[in-house]
Amino acid sequence: MTTNFLRLASVAFLLATTSLLRAAIAPVENLLPADTLAFFTVPDCAAVRVAAKQSPGWLFWGDPAMKPFHDKFVSKWNDQFIAPLERDLAVKVTDFMDLPQGQLTLAVTINGSNGHDDIPPGLLLLLDAKDKSDALKTNLTALVKKWTAAGRALRTETIHGLAFTVVPLSSNDFAGILPKKSPVSEIGKEPKPEAKPGEIYFTQFESLLVVGNSAKVIEPVAAHLTGGSAPAIADNAIFAADKLAQFRDHPEYYGWFNGKGFFDLLAQLPADGSGADATSLMSSLSAAKIFGALGLNTLKSASFTLRENHDGSALTLHLTAPEADRAGLLKILALPAKDAGVPAFVPADAVKFSRTRLDGKQTWAELQKMIAAITPNGQASLNAVINIANSIGQGKTPGFDIRTDLFGNLNDDIISWQKPVAGNSLAELANPPTIFLVAVANPDATINAIKTIAGMSQPQDASATPRDFLGRKIHSIALKPVQTAVSGTPQPRALYLSASGGYLALSTDVAIVEEYLRSADGSAKPLRENTGLNDARQQLGGSGGGLFGYENQRETMRGTFKALKNTIAADTTLKMFPPAFRAWLDFSLLPEYDAVAKYFYISTFAGSANADGLTFKVFTPRPPTLN
Numbered sequence: 169m170t171t172n173f174l175r176l177a178s179v180a181f182l183l184a185t186t187s188l189l190r191a192a193i194a195p196v197e198n199l200l201p202a203d204t205l206a207f208f209t210v211p212d213c214a215a216v217r218v219a220a221k222q223s224p225g226w227l228f229w230g231d232p233a234m235k236p237f238h239d240k241f242v243s244k245w246n247d248q249f250i251a252p253l254e255r256d257l258a259v260k261v262t263d264f265m266d267l268p269q270g271q272l273t274l275a276v277t278i279n280g281s282n283g284h285d286d287i288p289p290g291l292l293l294l295l296d297a298k299d300k301s302d303a304l305k306t307n308l309t310a311l312v313k314k315w316t317a318a319g320r321a322l323r324t325e326t327i328h329g330l331a332f333t334v335v336p337l338s339s340n341d342f343a344g345i346l347p348k349k350s351p352v353s354e355i356g357k358e359p360k361p362e363a364k365p366g367e368i369y370f371t372q373f374e375s376l377l378v379v380g381n382s383a384k385v386i387e388p389v390a391a392h393l394t395g396g397s398a399p400a401i402a403d404n405a406i407f408a409a410d411k412l413a414q415f416r417d418h419p420e421y422y423g424w425f426n427g428k429g430f431f432d433l434l435a436q437l438p439a440d441g442s443g444a445d446a447t448s449l450m451s452s453l454s455a456a457k458i459f460g461a462l463g464l465n466t467l468k469s470a471s472f473t474l475r476e477n478h479d480g481s482a483l484t485l486h487l488t489a490p491e492a493d494r495a496g497l498l499k500i501l502a503l504p505a506k507d508a509g510v511p512a513f514v515p516a517d518a519v520k521f522s523r524t525r526l527d528g529k530q531t532w533a534e535l536q537k538m539i540a541a542i543t544p545n546g547q548a549s550l551n552a553v554i555n556i557a558n559s560i561g562q563g564k565t566p567g568f569d570i571r572t573d574l575f576g577n578l579n580d581d582i583i584s585w586q587k588p589v590a591g592n593s594l595a596e597l598a599n600p601p602t603i604f605l606v607a608v609a610n611p612d613a614t615i616n617a618i619k620t621i622a623g624m625s626q627p628q629d630a631s632a633t634p635r636d637f638l639g640r641k642i643h644s645i646a647l648k649p650v651q652t653a654v655s656g657t658p659q660p661r662a663l664y665l666s667a668s669g670g671y672l673a674l675s676t677d678v679a680i681v682e683e684y685l686r687s688a689d690g691s692a693k694p695l696r697e698n699t700g701l702n703d704a705r706q707q708l709g710g711s712g713g714g715l716f717g718y719e720n721q722r723e724t725m726r727g728t729f730k731a732l733k734n735t736i737a738a739d740t741t742l743k744m745f746p747p748a749f750r751a752w753l754d755f756s757l758l759p760e761y762d763a764v765a766k767y768f769y770i771s772t773f774a775g776s777a778n779a780d781g782l783t784f785k786v787f788t789p790r791p792p793t794l795n
Contacts (some may be wrong), residue, residue: 202399207275208423213268228767233759244752258314270296290385301375329389335368363530419473427467461541463496480789502777510696513687520586523718528578561620574617581607603675611667704772712716713776729761766793
């Protein structure tokens with residue numbers, strides 16, 4: 169009897185093990201084709217779904233105080249997107265919402281395009297239902313029956329032994345969701361016919377749903393699933409290095425961009441743009457030249473990860489750009505490893521702070537190179553403007569040269585902070601007190617250069633003299649008046665400048681400039697003593713990489729709520745959205761801010777560079793009020 173029991177147990181164990189092995193779907197890098205340009209993946213949807221329900225954003229969205237705004241937004245979302253989608257594809261979205269249990273991956277591939285043909289990029293969706301595999305199969309079967317009954321001419325294609333259902337799309341599909349494209353036409357040529365709507369290929373392999381927009385794009389995925397040999401992203405040396413360095417420790421979300429593949433594709437465009445098809449993947453007359461001039465063509469890859477736990481959320485963006493190859497923007501953004509911490513003079517009530525150890529002279533030199541590389545005429549125009557400014561400046565100051573007095577004076581430190589908005593008027597909410605400090609070698613020469621440039625666009629009062637304040641001079645430069653929507657009368661503005669401690673201070677709010685000049689007495693409590701900020705800074709690995717910033721989101725969101733509930737401000741905000749979407753966002757239904765303030769706290773960011781590339785991090789601690 170014992171022997172029989174052991175035999176049965178062994179058989180049960182083997183069956184269970186076999187089932188588990190059969191259900192284990194390979195990770196995304198082993199499935200996606202080698203020509204993948206970019207992908208985004210959620211490796212474990214079930215775990216993310218559970219964690220998300222305790223996230224501050226989810227709790228905020230589901231708070232009873234948000235219900236009026238929430239319900240109207242969701243109702244409009246369903247009417248505008250979900251209903252047309254369900255009508256066109258004969259599906260119930262709710263039937264598929266709980267199906268993602270393992271990985272959910274979206275990818276874009278080159279798909280055989282050479283940048284100037286009619287071949288569209290490849291699109292892929294991979295969804296692992298895991299223990300909901302039977303539900304996935306049932307839903308797909310029902311979907312095929314509905315489409316067949318509706319008269320769609322479905323067909324089946326077998327690829328590497330997998331039977332794919334092919335759904336031809338019509339020009340009316342997604343008409344209520346996607347904007348209709350106008351026919352492309354060129355002078356002297358017949359308008360090109362509209363591109364065919366395309367097809368959708370899909371199949372279920374064990375618990376994995378595979379969806380693509382062509383046979384070519386899903387063929388390598390089918391090969392990987394059935395044991396065939398086809399190059400995959402995992403074989404890409406650049407991706408392999410990024411995976412080891414960036415994707416370890418199981419991030420909740422991550423994505424990858426194949427910079428080398430993208431720029432190799434871009435390089436195939438004709439130099440003069442001839443033959444480029446306006447509807448192709450890469451249709452730009454001088455895209456390759458512009459990217460090259462900006463130095464972005466040396467970007468090997470870009471990757472990001474998002475990790476969330478009870479301490480907060482951490483977002484990391486890494487740009488793989490070897491130091492020896494960097495030029496243009498990538499060279500500018502590769503900041504030196506210098507302290508970017510909060511100086512003692514930044515007040516404790518600052519709601520935003522940032523510090524960048526940007527080398528001003530190097531940045532100016534690189535900008536000139538970029539302009540010259542894009543177009544020689546651009547460099548000539550820039551020099552012409554500088555020469556005009558020099559002529560004006562030399563009329564007042566012999567020997568004036570903007571290249572020396574402005575750009576040659578720039579050092580390697582830029583600091584800014586913002587104070588809380590004091591009032592509730594639209595003008596105050598739109599222009600919070602903000603100050604910028606720029607490290608300069610000769611403040612007087614720099615101020616004179618800025619005045620000269622300002623005078624070229626806005627006439628200045630030649631009789632205006634600087635105002636003395638605590639032994640320092642505060643200069644004012646008249647700016648173009650701004651017409652407010654409230655009064656309709658242009659309101660005068662000025663830029664205030666002063667120098668102290670090796671920095672040139674600039675602001676349109678004279679009070680914050682005066683506060684900075686008073687900070688030398690050390691009587692004000694500094695932001696650097698904020699415990700939450702310092703704890704978050706440690707999560708980022710410190711502030712010694714040349715870039716650091718902070719935001720008191722609890723206070724900045726207070727201003728945002730005030731602005732959105734202001735009828736005029738809300739109307740201005742809504743104009744940024746297409747007319748069809750404006751009815752979704754009824755800001756008058758937002759609650760009073762104090763009812764939801766507990767969901768907001770602080771956020772910090774930092775940046776650094778090494779021989780391999782550039783890294784930017786954002787850490788948002790969980791609000792203590794939710795613990």
